[in-house]
Amino acid sequence: MATDYEVPAIRRAHQILETLATKGTPVSAADLGLATGLPKSTLYLLLESLVQRRWIEKRSDGYLIGIGLYTLGASYLRHDALQEAFRHAAVEFVEREKEVLQLAVLDGDEVVYIAREDAPRPVRLVSELGSRLPAHACALGKALLAQLPEAKLQQLLPARLPAITEHTVTDLAQLLEQLREVRRSGVATEQEEVTAGLCCFAAYVGQTPSGKSIAVSTSIPVARLDAQRRSDIRGEIANVAAQMKKAIVG
Amino acid sequence: MATDYEVPAIRRAHQILETLATKGTPVSAADLGLATGLPKSTLYLLLESLVQRRWIEKRSDGYLIGIGLYTLGASYLRHDALQEAFRHAAVEFVEREKEVLQLAVLDGDEVVYIAREDAPRPVRLVSELGSRLPAHACALGKALLAQLPEAKLQQLLPARLPAITEHTVTDLAQLLEQLREVRRSGVATEQEEVTAGLCCFAAYVGQTPSGKSIAVSTSIPVARLDAQRRSDIRGEIANVAAQMKKAIVG
DNA sequence: CGGGAATTTCCAACATATTGGACAGTAAAA
DNA sequence: TTTTACTGTCCAATATGTTGGAAATTCCCG
Numbered sequence: 150m151a152t153d154y155e156v157p158a159i160r161r162a163h164q165i166l167e168t169l170a171t172k173g174t175p176v177s178a179a180d181l182g183l184a185t186g187l188p189k190s191t192l193y194l195l196l197e198s199l200v201q202r203r204w205i206e207k208r209s210d211g212y213l214i215g216i217g218l219y220t221l222g223a224s225y226l227r228h229d230a231l232q233e234a235f236r237h238a239a240v241e242f243v244e245r246e247k248e249v250l251q252l253a254v255l256d257g258d259e260v261v262y263i264a265r266e267d268a269p270r271p272v273r274l275v276s277e278l279g280s281r282l283p284a285h286a287c288a289l290g291k292a293l294l295a296q297l298p299e300a301k302l303q304q305l306l307p308a309r310l311p312a313i314t315e316h317t318v319t320d321l322a323q324l325l326e327q328l329r330e331v332r333r334s335g336v337a338t339e340q341e342e343v344t345a346g347l348c349c350f351a352a353y354v355g356q357t358p359s360g361k362s363i364a365v366s367t368s369i370p371v372a373r374l375d376a377q378r379r380s381d382i383r384g385e386i387a388n389v390a391a392q393m394k395k396a397i398v399g
Numbered sequence: 400m401a402t403d404y405e406v407p408a409i410r411r412a413h414q415i416l417e418t419l420a421t422k423g424t425p426v427s428a429a430d431l432g433l434a435t436g437l438p439k440s441t442l443y444l445l446l447e448s449l450v451q452r453r454w455i456e457k458r459s460d461g462y463l464i465g466i467g468l469y470t471l472g473a474s475y476l477r478h479d480a481l482q483e484a485f486r487h488a489a490v491e492f493v494e495r496e497k498e499v500l501q502l503a504v505l506d507g508d509e510v511v512y513i514a515r516e517d518a519p520r521p522v523r524l525v526s527e528l529g530s531r532l533p534a535h536a537c538a539l540g541k542a543l544l545a546q547l548p549e550a551k552l553q554q555l556l557p558a559r560l561p562a563i564t565e566h567t568v569t570d571l572a573q574l575l576e577q578l579r580e581v582r583r584s585g586v587a588t589e590q591e592e593v594t595a596g597l598c599c600f601a602a603y604v605g606q607t608p609s610g611k612s613i614a615v616s617t618s619i620p621v622a623r624l625d626a627q628r629r630s631d632i633r634g635e636i637a638n639v640a641a642q643m644k645k646a647i648v649g
Numbered sequence: 650c651g652g653g654a655a656t657t658t659c660c661a662a663c664a665t666a667t668t669g670g671a672c673a674g675t676a677a678a679a
Numbered sequence: 680t681t682t683t684a685c686t687g688t689c690c691a692a693t694a695t696g697t698t699g700g701a702a703a704t705t706c707c708c709g
Contacts, residue, residue: 156448157696158408158666163452170474175609179685190668193687198406202413203506208610214474216506216611219513222472223529224420224464236521256453256466263469271486279473359425360458407666408696428656440698443657 161187161195166204166214175211222279225263229357232264234396235365238389239266246385248367249275255293255362258305260284263363274344275368285310285324286317288349291337292364295328296353302328317342336383337364346370350382352390357397365390411437411445416454416464425461472529475513479607482514484646485615489516492639496632498617499525500639505543505612508555510534513613524594525618535560535574536567538599541587542614545578546603552578567592586633587614596620600632602640607647615640 164185169176176184182192196212199205203217226232231252239250243266252264259281276282284290285306294302302325310319318324331337340348351366367386374382414435419426426434432442446462449455453467476482481502489500493516502514509531526532534540535556544552552575560569568574581587590598601616617636624632 154444154447155451156408156412156445158406159412159445159448159452159454162406162409162412163454166471170471173474173477177685178687188668189687190670190689191666194404194667195406195409197404198409201405202409204409204413206610213478213609214471216475216504216511218468219472219475220511220529220531221416221420221464222469223527224423225466225469226529227423227527228463232527236517254466261466261470267486277473277477277482279470279476281470359463360456438698439657440659440700441696444697 158195161185161191162199162204165192165195165199165212166218169205169212169214175208175213177211181212228359228361229397231357231361231363231397234393235264236266237396238393239365242266242367242385242389243268246367246382248272248369248373248382250389251275251289251366251368253289253293253364253366255284255290255364256281258284260287260290260293272347272368272370274347282343283311283313286313286339286342287366288337288339288351289364289366291324291328291331291339292351292353292366293362294324295331295337296362299325313343314341314345316340334383335387337366338383340371344368346372348374350379350386352386354390355394355398363393363397365393408445411435411441412449412454415442415445415449415462416468419455419462419464425458425463427461431462478609478611479647481607481611481613481647484643485514486516488639488643488646489615492516492617492635493518496617496635498522498619498623498632501525501539501616501618503539503543503614503616505534505540505614506531508534510537510540510543522597522618522620524597532593533561533563536563536589536592537616538587538589538601539614539616541574541577541581541589542601542603542616543612544574545581545587546612549575563593564591564595566590584633585637587616588633590621594618596622598624600629600636602636604640605644605648613643613647615643 164187165181168181168184178192178196182189196205200207203215206213206215235252242250247268249268249272250266251262253260253262261281262276262278265275265278282290284294306321308321310321310324312319318327335352337351338349347368348371349366349368351364354363354365356362365386367382369382414437415431418431418434428442428446432439435442446455450457453465456463456465485502492500497518499518499522500516501512503510503512511531512526512528515525515528532540534544556571558571560571560574562569568577585602587601588599597618598621599616599618601614604613604615606612615636617632619632
C-alpha cells in the first residue's frame with residue numbers, strides 16, 4: 150500500500166478492455182489507439198497478447214471482449230453461493246408479484262448488478278448483469294449507501310451528484326437525509342431517477358463471508374403501482390432481503 | 400501472427416487470474432506463488448496492480464476474482480443481443496417441459512455456458528454460467544463440433560479423449576461417428592457422459608454476426624425420461640434452435 | 650507477553666519490455 | 680491506375696519493468 154506503483158502492462162491492458170467493454174461493439178485498432186493513447190507498436194503487441202489469452206476476440210471489423218475474460222469474470226459469481234441463495238429467495242416474490250428481482254453489490258460509489266430473476270413478462274428497461282449505475286441514483290445504491298457511516302459517505306460522494314434524469318437527487322445533503330430515512334424504514338426507494346416511468350424498491354441484505362455488501366431490488370413501471378401496492382412491495386422486498394441474509398451468513 | 404511473443408505481464412496476470420478462477424475460494428499469496436511459479440516480489444507487485452484495477456480482491460484469507468473483472472467479462476454477453484434472443488426462444492420450451500434450457504458457445508475444444516433459463520424446480524447438477532466442459536463429452540459440444548469439417552476436428556481433438564465419467568466417449572473415431580449421426584438428425588445427445596443420472600439433448604443454432612458458434616441444450620434426469628419423451632424433446636430442442644437462429648441472424 | 654513463522658515491503662542491479670519510425674499489405678475511394 | 684486510410688510487422692536504442700535478498704511487519708500460538 151506504500152507504493153502506488155502499477156505494472157504498466159496491466160494498466161494498458163485495462164484501458165483497452167475498458168474501452169471495448171464500454172463500447173460493446175467491435176472497435177478498430179485505430180480507434181483503440183485514439184481512445185487509449187497507446188503507441189501503435191505497443192497496441193498491436195498488447196492486442197496480440199490479449200487475443201492469445203482469449204481476453205479479446207478479433208473480428209474483421211475490430212476487437213471485442215473475449216470469452217476468456219468472460220470465463221474468468223464469471224468466477225466472481227461463484228463466491229458465497231450467492232446465485233443459489235438469491236434464486237431461492239427470489240422465486241416466491243417473482244411468483245406472487247410478477248415483477249423482476251435483482252441482486253447487486255456495492256463497488257465504491259457504484260452499484261453492480263450480479264443476478265436477476267425475471268418476471269414472466271420482463272421489463273425491457275432493467276439493467277443488464279455486470280452493468281453499473283451510480284449508487285446515489287438508484288434504490289439499490291441507496292440501500293447500500295445507507296449502511297455506511299456518514300464520514301465514509303462524505304469522502305465517497307461529491308457535494309454535487311451527477312444527474313441521470315431530471316429526478317435524480319443531485320444534492321448530497323438531500324441524499325444523506327434520504328439515507329437516514331432508509332435506515333429508519335429499512336427500504337430504499339427511487340422513482341424515475343434512473344429511467345423514466347420506472348420505480349425501484351430495495352433492501353439491504355448484508356455482508357457476505359467474502360466481504361461483499363449486497364442488496365436486492367425490484368423495478369416496477371409506475372403505471373402498475375398504487376399506494377397499496379407500494380406498501381405491499383416494501384414489505385415484501387424487506388422479506389426477501391431478510392430471507393437472503395439468513396441464507397448467506399455462515 | 401509472425402511472432403508468438405506475448406507481453407509478459409499479461410501472461411503472468413493470466414496465470415494468477417486463472418488460478419483464482421479455478422479455485423473459486425480465497426487463495427493466499429504463498430499458494431499463488433507456488434501455483435504460478437512467480438517470484439515473490441513480482442507476485443506482490445502484480446497483485447497490487449490487479450487489486451487497484453479491481454480485477455481481484457484481497458481478503459484476510461487470500462485473493463479472489465474481483466468485481467472489475469466481472470464487469471469487463473460481462474460485456475461479452477452483450478454481443479449480438481444473445482441473452483434476449485435466447486430468453487425469448489427458451490421461455491416456451493421451459494414452460495411446456497419444465498426443464499432447464501442452456502445456451503453455450505464453442506471455444507476451441509471446450510464449451511462455455513453463457514445463458515440459462517431455469518425450470519421451476521431447477522436441476523442442481525447443471526453447469527454454471529461461465530463454466531467450461533470438454534466439448535467431446537457433452538451434447539452441446541457434440542452439436543457444435545458436428546458443424547466443423549473433419550479435418551478441423553482431427554487437429555482439434557486427440558485420438559484418445561479424456562473421460563469424465565465411465566460413459567464418456569474416449570475414442571475419437573467413435574466420436575466422429577456420433578457426429579455424423581448428429582449431422583443427419585440435427586440433434587446431439589449425451590447420457591451420463593458428464594454427470595451420473597443426467598441426459599442432455601442439444602441442437603446447433605448457428606454463427607452469430609460477431610462470429611460465435613452457438614447451440615442450445617437441455618439437461619434432464621434420466622428418471623424423468625422414457626422413449627416417447629426423448630423423442631418429443633429432440634423435436635423441441637431442434638425447434639428452439641431454429642427459432643433462435645431466426646432471431647440472431649441479421 | 651514473547652519468539653518463530655508467514656507475510657509483505659523495499660531497493661538497486663540487471664534483464665527486458667517498450668516504442669518511434671520505416672515499411673508492407675489491403676481495401677475502398679477517386 | 681492512383682490515392683487514401685487503415686492494419687500490421689519489424690528492429691534497435693533505451694527507458695523501464697523485474698527480481699533476489701535483506702529487512703520490516705504481522706500473525707499466532709505457547
